[in-house]
Amino acid sequence: MSLKEKLAELNEKGCTLTIQRHAILEYLYENRTHPTVEEIYYSLKEKFSTISKATVYNTLELLSNYGLIQEITIEKGKLHFDCEVKPHHHFFCRRCNRVYDVDVVGCPLAGKKMIDGHKIEELRPYIIGTCSECLKKKG
Amino acid sequence: MSLKEKLAELNEKGCTLTIQRHAILEYLYENRTHPTVEEIYYSLKEKFSTISKATVYNTLELLSNYGLIQEITIEKGKLHFDCEVKPHHHFFCRRCNRVYDVDVVGCPLAGKKMIDGHKIEELRPYIIGTCSECLKKKG
DNA sequence: TTCTTGACTTAGAATTGTTCTAATGTTAGA
DNA sequence: TCTAACATTAGAACAATTCTAAGTCAAGAA
Numbered sequence: 001m002s003l004k005e006k007l008a009e010l011n012e013k014g015c016t017l018t019i020q021r022h023a024i025l026e027y028l029y030e031n032r033t034h035p036t037v038e039e040i041y042y043s044l045k046e047k048f049s050t051i052s053k054a055t056v057y058n059t060l061e062l063l064s065n066y067g068l069i070q071e072i073t074i075e076k077g078k079l080h081f082d083c084e085v086k087p088h089h090h091f092f093c094r095r096c097n098r099v100y101d102v103d104v105v106g107c108p109l110a111g112k113k114m115i116d117g118h119k120i121e122e123l124r125p126y127i128i129g130t131c132s133e134c135l136k137k138k139g
Numbered sequence: 140m141s142l143k144e145k146l147a148e149l150n151e152k153g154c155t156l157t158i159q160r161h162a163i164l165e166y167l168y169e170n171r172t173h174p175t176v177e178e179i180y181y182s183l184k185e186k187f188s189t190i191s192k193a194t195v196y197n198t199l200e201l202l203s204n205y206g207l208i209q210e211i212t213i214e215k216g217k218l219h220f221d222c223e224v225k226p227h228h229h230f231f232c233r234r235c236n237r238v239y240d241v242d243v244v245g246c247p248l249a250g251k252k253m254i255d256g257h258k259i260e261e262l263r264p265y266i267i268g269t270c271s272e273c274l275k276k277k278g
Numbered sequence: 279t280t281c282t283t284g285a286c287t288t289a290g291a292a293t294t295g296t297t298c299t300a301a302t303g304t305t306a307g308a
Numbered sequence: 309t310c311t312a313a314c315a316t317t318a319g320a321a322c323a324a325t326t327c328t329a330a331g332t333c334a335a336g337a338a
Contacts, residue, residue: 018316038295051317055316123265128262155286189288191290
């Protein structure tokens with residue numbers, strides 16, 4: 001789903017499309033590195049010097065509630081975000097703290113709505129380890 | 140792996156088995172509800188009134204580094220812990236914030252050591268939704 | 279036994295990440 | 309243009325975690 005399509009969907013659903021919301025969603029499309037709130041905030045501050053952290057948090061929550069972005073709780077005590085909402089795995093590198101996209105096919109949960117009587121609303125398949133970049137460095 | 144076996148392994152590896160460390164690991168065996176640090180801390184405080192949060196954090200990290208317990212980053216901004224380290228899924232209920240164990244068979248990642256050139260050290264398959272208990276309540 | 283050393287624990291301060299609050303600004307519709 | 313609802317802002321408040329410095333403890337050496 002493209003940025004344009006998401007903006008259109010927000011509009012359709014009656015969500016006010018402020019300049020800040022537009023900028024935040026756009027930022028996620030231009031930075032596919034799973035940025036943290038801090039990264040998003042400081043980057044946007046260069047362009048919109050008065051943007052506040054509350055707006056960044058509010059907007060990320062709003063977009064997440066619309067199902068247009070994905071919240072990632074892979075790193076302890078810190079949120080990352082991803083504009084790609086198609087199911088895919090995330091890999092977190094312990095050394096450099098980067099988050100990578102990983103494609104894993106054949107997940108038995110794909111398409112499942114229920115498990116053990118619980119209603120499945122979101123899958124967060126995380127993998128922790130050492131990334132290829134960090135493996136190259138000695139240690 | 141039983142509590143006894145883990146205590147023996149710690150001992151073997153030259154890790155000092157203090158009363159606090161023993162109590163924390165034991166607590167996890169007696170409370171299989173994936174407690175948070177706060178829950179562990181306040182429960183232990185009833186028995187060991189002077190135990191400090193730093194000790195709880197240090198011990199949980201130590202046990203986790205030994206691979207004897209598992210850190211769960213399913214809830215945003217808050218750690219949960221599990222003494223069961225055999226691979227299994229965790230389900231987090233958005234409404235009551237409880238963490239459940241879920242058995243999912245046929246995970247294509249089971250036993251894999253590498254993915255996309257990254258070294259896999261730990262799997263954290265999380266599922267978010269509404270649990271069976273909360274589904275019963277109206278809403 | 280006493281001393282020493284290193285490892286562990288403690289209380290509380292500091293830090294970090296997130297949420298809240300009250301004031302201000304903006305928008306869309308009457 | 310007016311109004312009411314909604315959005316943004318700055319910074320305070322809060323929550324979770326980490327850090328720090330002092331105190332405690334256990335084991336081995338003298």
